[in-house]
Amino acid sequence: MLNKFKEWYRKNINDKQANRIDEALDFKNRIVEICGMKYFLGKGSMTDLPDLIKVDRAAYGKKVKWSPKRFQAGLKNRDNRFYLILRHEDELVGFICIMISRQQTCCHIENLAILPQFQKRGLGYFLTTTIIERAREMGLHCVIFTCRKSNEKSQSLVQDLGFVKVDEKPDYFDDGEAAVDYRLHLDKRNYLAANNFGR
Numbered sequence: 001m002l003n004k005f006k007e008w009y010r011k012n013i014n015d016k017q018a019n020r021i022d023e024a025l026d027f028k029n030r031i032v033e034i035c036g037m038k039y040f041l042g043k044g045s046m047t048d049l050p051d052l053i054k055v056d057r058a059a060y061g062k063k064v065k066w067s068p069k070r071f072q073a074g075l076k077n078r079d080n081r082f083y084l085i086l087r088h089e090d091e092l093v094g095f096i097c098i099m100i101s102r103q104q105t106c107c108h109i110e111n112l113a114i115l116p117q118f119q120k121r122g123l124g125y126f127l128t129t130t131i132i133e134r135a136r137e138m139g140l141h142c143v144i145f146t147c148r149k150s151n152e153k154s155q156s157l158v159q160d161l162g163f164v165k166v167d168e169k170p171d172y173f174d175d176g177e178a179a180v181d182y183r184l185h186l187d188k189r190n191y192l193a194a195n196n197f198g199r
Contacts, residue, residue, distance in 0.1 A: 027084070027134075035122040037088065041130075044083025044095060046075050051092035052083070059113035063148065063175070066111060074099075074110075084127055093118040096127040100138070107135040109145045112154065124157055132161070135186060142185050149178040158182045
């Protein structure tokens with residue numbers, strides 16, 4: 001009898017968790033204001049593919065993160081991947097991509113890129129904090145952020161948001177550079193300082 005109850009309880013909890021994730025993935029597009037400028041904030045789709053690649057190339061240059069095929073695969077996978085995009089006057093100026101591990105109840109920020117001319121205007125901060133709040137709505141336990149070891153800007157940003165370095169992966173990228181993993185536990189609310197918003 002106890003085993004049946006445990007099985008029912010686990011299934012019920014897992015169903016509720018799945019519903020929370022699905023509801024949070026159903027993102028409503030809207031206009032947002034960041035540091036005095038208005039942007040369109042929306043969920044990325046296949047029609048955004050050329051613009052996503054363009055922003056990624058502009059932000060990372062030769063140290064580009066992903067191939068066009070990887071972007072395409074991520075946009076097709078609607079169950080576990082989620083793109084948020086920012087457009088200014090119809091130009092895509094930044095995006096963030098997450099992968100959701102439903103079994104581990106964790107969200108992994110896989111890619112964050114802002115056009116160079118729009119950096120230091122709070123866009124990276126805005127997208128990252130939006131994902132943190134979205135992960136809380138999903139009932140997830142943590143957010144993981146992975147970036148190049150040489151990417152000091154991104155590391156500084158996530159450290160300011162309360163992320164802690166948990167791992168270093170040698171030879172992670174195609175060119176042999178190491179990656180670093182940062183983790184933010186969501187069991188405690190992190191109060192984010194407003195002065196970080198200009199990042």
